[in-house]
Amino acid sequence: MGKPCQALILAGGSGTRLWPLSRERYPKQFLKLRFLRDASLFQKTVLRMLKIVDSPQEIYIVAPETYKYMIRGQLREIGISVPEENMIFEPNGKNTFPAAALGILAMREHSGECNVLIIPSDHLLEDEKLNKAVNKGLRIVDRFLVTFGIKPTSPHTGYGYIKPGEKLAEGYRVQEFTEKPDVETAKKYVDNGYYWNSGIFLVNSEVFLEEANKHQSEAIQYLKTLEVEKAYEKIESISIDYAIMEKTRRAAVIPFRGKWTDLGDFFSMYKAMPKDKNSNSGNAELIAINSKRNIAITNKLTAIIDVKDMIIIDTPDALLICPQSSAQKVKQIVKKLKKGNDQRAEIHTTVYKPWGYYVLLEDKPTHKVKRLTILPGEGISLQLHHHRSEHWVVVGGMAKITLVSGEKRKEEFLRKGESLYVPPGIAHRVENPGKIPLHIIETQIGEYLKEDDIIRLKDPYNRRQ
Amino acid sequence: MGKPCQALILAGGSGTRLWPLSRERYPKQFLKLRFLRDASLFQKTVLRMLKIVDSPQEIYIVAPETYKYMIRGQLREIGISVPEENMIFEPNGKNTFPAAALGILAMREHSGECNVLIIPSDHLLEDEKLNKAVNKGLRIVDRFLVTFGIKPTSPHTGYGYIKPGEKLAEGYRVQEFTEKPDVETAKKYVDNGYYWNSGIFLVNSEVFLEEANKHQSEAIQYLKTLEVEKAYEKIESISIDYAIMEKTRRAAVIPFRGKWTDLGDFFSMYKAMPKDKNSNSGNAELIAINSKRNIAITNKLTAIIDVKDMIIIDTPDALLICPQSSAQKVKQIVKKLKKGNDQRAEIHTTVYKPWGYYVLLEDKPTHKVKRLTILPGEGISLQLHHHRSEHWVVVGGMAKITLVSGEKRKEEFLRKGESLYVPPGIAHRVENPGKIPLHIIETQIGEYLKEDDIIRLKDPYNRRQ
Numbered sequence: 001m002g003k004p005c006q007a008l009i010l011a012g013g014s015g016t017r018l019w020p021l022s023r024e025r026y027p028k029q030f031l032k033l034r035f036l037r038d039a040s041l042f043q044k045t046v047l048r049m050l051k052i053v054d055s056p057q058e059i060y061i062v063a064p065e066t067y068k069y070m071i072r073g074q075l076r077e078i079g080i081s082v083p084e085e086n087m088i089f090e091p092n093g094k095n096t097f098p099a100a101a102l103g104i105l106a107m108r109e110h111s112g113e114c115n116v117l118i119i120p121s122d123h124l125l126e127d128e129k130l131n132k133a134v135n136k137g138l139r140i141v142d143r144f145l146v147t148f149g150i151k152p153t154s155p156h157t158g159y160g161y162i163k164p165g166e167k168l169a170e171g172y173r174v175q176e177f178t179e180k181p182d183v184e185t186a187k188k189y190v191d192n193g194y195y196w197n198s199g200i201f202l203v204n205s206e207v208f209l210e211e212a213n214k215h216q217s218e219a220i221q222y223l224k225t226l227e228v229e230k231a232y233e234k235i236e237s238i239s240i241d242y243a244i245m246e247k248t249r250r251a252a253v254i255p256f257r258g259k260w261t262d263l264g265d266f267f268s269m270y271k272a273m274p275k276d277k278n279s280n281s282g283n284a285e286l287i288a289i290n291s292k293r294n295i296a297i298t299n300k301l302t303a304i305i306d307v308k309d310m311i312i313i314d315t316p317d318a319l320l321i322c323p324q325s326s327a328q329k330v331k332q333i334v335k336k337l338k339k340g341n342d343q344r345a346e347i348h349t350t351v352y353k354p355w356g357y358y359v360l361l362e363d364k365p366t367h368k369v370k371r372l373t374i375l376p377g378e379g380i381s382l383q384l385h386h387h388r389s390e391h392w393v394v395v396g397g398m399a400k401i402t403l404v405s406g407e408k409r410k411e412e413f414l415r416k417g418e419s420l421y422v423p424p425g426i427a428h429r430v431e432n433p434g435k436i437p438l439h440i441i442e443t444q445i446g447e448y449l450k451e452d453d454i455i456r457l458k459d460p461y462n463r464r465q
Numbered sequence: 466m467g468k469p470c471q472a473l474i475l476a477g478g479s480g481t482r483l484w485p486l487s488r489e490r491y492p493k494q495f496l497k498l499r500f501l502r503d504a505s506l507f508q509k510t511v512l513r514m515l516k517i518v519d520s521p522q523e524i525y526i527v528a529p530e531t532y533k534y535m536i537r538g539q540l541r542e543i544g545i546s547v548p549e550e551n552m553i554f555e556p557n558g559k560n561t562f563p564a565a566a567l568g569i570l571a572m573r574e575h576s577g578e579c580n581v582l583i584i585p586s587d588h589l590l591e592d593e594k595l596n597k598a599v600n601k602g603l604r605i606v607d608r609f610l611v612t613f614g615i616k617p618t619s620p621h622t623g624y625g626y627i628k629p630g631e632k633l634a635e636g637y638r639v640q641e642f643t644e645k646p647d648v649e650t651a652k653k654y655v656d657n658g659y660y661w662n663s664g665i666f667l668v669n670s671e672v673f674l675e676e677a678n679k680h681q682s683e684a685i686q687y688l689k690t691l692e693v694e695k696a697y698e699k700i701e702s703i704s705i706d707y708a709i710m711e712k713t714r715r716a717a718v719i720p721f722r723g724k725w726t727d728l729g730d731f732f733s734m735y736k737a738m739p740k741d742k743n744s745n746s747g748n749a750e751l752i753a754i755n756s757k758r759n760i761a762i763t764n765k766l767t768a769i770i771d772v773k774d775m776i777i778i779d780t781p782d783a784l785l786i787c788p789q790s791s792a793q794k795v796k797q798i799v800k801k802l803k804k805g806n807d808q809r810a811e812i813h814t815t816v817y818k819p820w821g822y823y824v825l826l827e828d829k830p831t832h833k834v835k836r837l838t839i840l841p842g843e844g845i846s847l848q849l850h851h852h853r854s855e856h857w858v859v860v861g862g863m864a865k866i867t868l869v870s871g872e873k874r875k876e877e878f879l880r881k882g883e884s885l886y887v888p889p890g891i892a893h894r895v896e897n898p899g900k901i902p903l904h905i906i907e908t909q910i911g912e913y914l915k916e917d918d919i920i921r922l923k924d925p926y927n928r929r930q
Contacts, residue, residue: 020768287798298784301809303485303798305787312786319763319779321786322770333752333768344766361826361834362906367860369826369834369906391858391884393908395832417910419856421884441827441834441908443858445882 004058005138005202006114007049008103011042011063011071011121012093016334016345017265017327020318021297024334024346028263029122030070034282034297035273041263042071042121043078051127052117052134056082060107061121062099065089069354073375085110091232096120096199097243098235101212101223108205115141116208118201118240122262124272129258130200136170137202137254144252145211146202147174147245149195150260155186158264158328160197160241162253163189174251177241195253198260201240207250215247265327266311270295282312295324316349316360355380356437367445372430374399374438379431382457386424388446393419397438402429404457427457469523470603470667471579472514473568476507476528476536476586477558481799481810482730482792485783486762489799489811493728494587495535499762500738500746506728507536507586508543516592517582517599521547525572526586527564530554534819538840550575556697561585561664562708563700566677566688573670580606581673583666583705587727589737594723595665601635602667602719609717610676611667612639612710614660615725620651623729623793625662625706627718628654636719642711660718663725666705672715680712730792731776735760747777760789781814781825820845821902832910837895839864839903844896847922851889853911858884862903867894869922892922 014027022028029042036044049059059082063071068089075082088106090099100118107114117134130148137146149162157180165175177197181189212220216238222231245251261272273281273295280288283296287303296302298314311327313320320330337345349360355378362369374380374397382404392399392414399414404427413433414420422428424446432438446453479492487493494507501509514524524547528536533554540547553571555564565583572579582599595613602611614627622645630640642662646654677685681703687696710716726737738746738760745753748761752768761767763779776792778785785795802810814825820843827834839845839862847869857864857879864879869892878898879885887893889911897903911918 020766287801289794289797300781301485301783301807303783303785303787303795305785305794305798306791307786307788310786312784314779314784316765318766318768319777319784320768320770321772321775321777322768323772326771329754329770330768332754333770336752342766359827362836364860366904367906369836371827371834389882391856391906393856393910395829395908395910417854419884419886419908439831441832441856441906443860443884443906445858445860 004054004115005052005134006058006107006111006116007053007060008100008107008116008118009042009045009049009059009061009121010096010099010103010118011061011067012090012096012099013120013122014093016331018263018269019330019334020315020320020344020348021313023344023348025066026070026348026350026352027067027122029120030067030074034284036124039078040074041124043074044124045119045121046075046080046082047078048125048127048130049117049119050080052131056080057086060086060088060103062088062090062103064093065091070352073352073356076375091229094232094235094237096240097212097216097238098219098223098232100201100208100240101216101220102228104203104205104208105223108209114205116203116205118203120199120262123198123200123260124263125256125260126258129256133254133256134202137252139170140168140252141202141204142207144168144173144250145207145245145248146171146252146254148198148200148202148256149253150198150256152190152194152196155183155190156196157181157183157186161186161189161194162197163192163194164253164255168252171252171254174245174253177246177251195255196260197241198256199240199262200256201245202254208244211244211248211250215244219243265330266295266313267324267327270311270324293324318344353380354378358442361441365449367443368449370442370444371395372438372440372442374430374432374440376432376435376437379429382427382429384425384427384455384457385446385453386455387448387453388444389424390422390428391419391443391445392422392430393417393441393443395439395441397432397436398434399438399440400431400433402431403427404429469519469580470517470582470599471523471525471572471576472518473565473572473581473583474507474510474514474524474526474586475561475564475568475583476526476532477555477561477564478585478587479558481796483728483734484795484799485780485785485809485813486778488809488813489803490531491535491813491815491817492532492587494585495532495539499749501589504543505539506589508539509589510584510586511540511545511547512543513590513592513595514582514584515545517596521545522551525551525553525568527553527555527568529558530556535817538817538821541840556694559697559700559702561705562677562681562703563684563688563697565666565673565705566681566685567693569668569670569673570688573674579670581668581670583668585664585727588663588665588725589728590721590725591723594721598719598721599667604635605633605717605719606667606669607672609633609638609715610672610710610713611636611717611719613663613665613667613721614718615663615721617655617659617661620648620655621661622646622648622651626651626654626659627662628657628659629718629720633717636717639710639716639718642706642716660720661725662706663721664705664727665721666710667719673709676709676713676715680709684708730795731760731778732789732792735776735789758789783809818845819843821897823907826906830914832908833914835907835909836860837903837905837907839895839897839905841897841900841902844894847892847894849890849892849920849922850911850918851920852913852918853909854889855887855893856884856908856910857887857895858882858906858908860904860906862897862901863899864903864905865896865898867896868892869894 163176164172296312628641629637756772761777
């Protein structure tokens with residue numbers, strides 16, 4: 001091992017090209033992927049960083065506020081405790097430069113000068129190869145802002161390219177960053193030894209801030225002097241590449257010689273997934289007659305006949321079908337949905353909450369059925385509904401229920417198999433006091449079942465508020 | 466109007482080419498189709514017959530026993546009371562000849578000699594045109610077994626063809642019935658004025674039985690002398706065409722000059738459905754980008770990009786995708802499923818029962834959630850489970866509940882919003898005493914949740930048993 005290094009995970013970004021698998025409020029990096037054994041790219045990234053840094057204390061995470069619960073939940077699932085002060089939440093996403101600057105300022109405050117591996121949370125790559133490349137980078141990090149260049153496997157038009165220049169002790173000076181090229185140009189780049197721009201960087205905090213002060217002095221000034229909310233109102237949305245890498249004279253590129261993908265669309269995902277003998281990938285339950293090279297991600301029996309090179313993505317509330325060659329166009333669907341104010345651009349039938357999540361099992365004008373999953377130690381705050389009653393049946397775990405009606409207050413425990421009726425107008429609270437997740441089937445009945453029929457109340461007896 | 470005529474609806478047959486929309490136990494003719502305003506082909510057929518016969522008393526229905534509840538339920542939905550004795554249930558399906566013979570023998574017993582329109586329940590056609598053709602047929606029915614020939618719109622290879630011969634007072638003598646041809650032969654047939662064999666017949670009971678006695682004497686003998694169960698054990702599975710039409714010298718064909726389809730596969734269905742400006746059909750919620758001529762039948766938002774001439778059929782437990790040109794191959798999927806003993810060849814997540822139906826909302830190892838719909842006047846018989854408890858929440862209608870535990874017996878009524886817990890080992894019965902359907906959300910919890918954990922009991926207090 002060379003010099004010590006800390007990790008800054010950029011967990012923002014809302015991929016629209018993996019819709020309907022990902023949604024705006026449940027983006028690509030948090031998707032549980034079957035071919036990753038139900039881990040997410042974010043979780044894989046955290047685990048990957050633990051092979052590079054010394055302990056979870058050296059992992060920092062920057063993300064928009066809206067992903068807070070998802071990040072905490074997913075860390076808990078893999079049993080990694082990142083200190084609360086290492087989690088830096090942005091008021092909203094402003095691309096990678098503000099996130100990186102905010103993170104590095106915090107890291108410097110905690111531990112002084114440091115070397116920082118800035119890594120997106122939505123890439124998939126060979127861990128050992130990254131370790132090697134980082135070790136090389138650490139040898140030149142006191143003089144250069146290091147970027148990692150991926151050896152291209154095809155003239156991909158979805159990435160920026162890096163032209164290597166003068167050879168250094170490790171890697172090369174960056175001679176030029178290029179925008180996403182057309183196919184012809186991309187071919188030339190590949191032939192001439194350019195690298196794909198991975199968006200992974202290794203920097204020394206002081207070098208980074210010097211260059212940031214030079215090229216983004218206003219933004220750094222805001223971040224240093226204002227509350228983060230105020231600063232974020234003023235600074236522009238800009239990537240690390242645009243903000244400093246393309247401007248600095250101190251950019252170096254270290255080749256990364258391993259498998260790498262940003263799972264940027266379903267075609268990249270297809271390429272990364274294991275395949276059966278007909279090169280179909282995805283579904284456990286696939287009946288394929290004369291069908292080849294398809295990706296089918298569904299949660300049900302899927303039958304295809306004479307289907308080739310297609311993308312088939314099925315979720316409880318939306319189905320997507322297109323040729324693999326049209327993978328990049330999926331964002332057009334999301335655009336259309338957003339234009340029509342359609343919630344399905346943003347959320348799934350699985351909705352993540354501070355306390356866990358719920359799955360909508362049935363949604364009818366007269367009733368709704370949900371499965372609530374409340375994580376150990378969490379609870380749903382005291383609330384009441386005017387227009388609906390709720391029936392709860394505990395199907396797993398243990399629930400602590402509080403009912404408040406006027407001056408009366410009642411607490412009880414519900415075990416698996418027990419149930420409770422909550423009439424309209426009665427304030428109720430449910431907590432999971434146990435060690436395993438609490439699962440409840442909730443049946444709502446009423447003449448008005450929208451989520452906004454909810455009044456949240458202060459519970460004077462609840463010390464957690 | 467000419468002579469009187471009665472109708473014999475053949476409601477057997479289990480289409481496998483509309484899977485996963487249709488299943489073996491829920492075949493094509495009973496499918497509720499959105500483009501028919503949620504009516505089924507069977508219901509359309511019954512309503513069509515009411516334009517030809519004088520009253521529901523003149524409609525007879527033959528079908529395998531297994532479809533009994535579906536037939537009764539669907540008749541009730543359209544408010545048509547066919548007399549119980551007009552519904553003739555076969556022990557099992559033996560193709561159209563035994564069904565027709567069984568039906569005609571029963572009709573003759575009820576009302577003596579009669580003219581019978583034998584009509585499959587899974588066709589879609591122009592009612593007025595059928596009326597015209599039937600009226601023509603009635604003019605020659607005392608001398609001929611009349612079949613209706615469809616004027617071909619294409620050299621279809623999925624139908625038999627009829628070569629018309631000598632001109633009669635109405636229509637033509639049949640010169641030849643042909644098997645399903647190859648495309649070249651089919652083209653020749655179309656050019657030479659052949660008709661498609663529709664499978665609709667008009668016969669006089671006496672003429673039919675004379676010819677049946679001549680060409681299928683054994684079968685008729687069995688049907689006349691044995692119990693139907695015994696007779697069906699002995700007689701072979703054979704179509705009307707093979708059994709008598711191809712053998713008799715008294716076959717005539719009346720041209721049917723109107724739209725007709727047997728919805729034999731999804732491509733025929735596509736042709737019969739209304740289409741949007743891009744010739745896509747099916748889904749209410751379809752986002753189609755550069756996509757044309759697709760049929761998409763799903764119950765969710767469906768997004769397609771650069772997709773053409775495809776079939777997309779989504780149901781809660783199975784998804785089918787194939788080009789329209791492969792529509793006929795869908796049966797191969799069903800074959801595979803049946804070979805693997807897969808229930809999804811036979812049933813939906815919606816399962817039809819004598820008392821109504823249930824929809825499986827969630828199926829987990831620890832719990833199951835179902836929505837039960839119990840029709841007015843119906844009930845689920847007294848039963849108990851050893852390994853599971855059930856929670857019922859009434860979300861629509863009124864339930865009458867009976868609980869029996871040892872000598873104790875309790876009856877109670879549950880209104881919308883009320884709920885009940887049924888522990889393992891407690892015998893329970895639920896009825897719908899009301900006038901509207903009863904809807905219950907049932908949550909099952911236990912260590913063993915299979916359908917065979919059920920003990921059905923006699924209820925001494927229940928006069929319906």
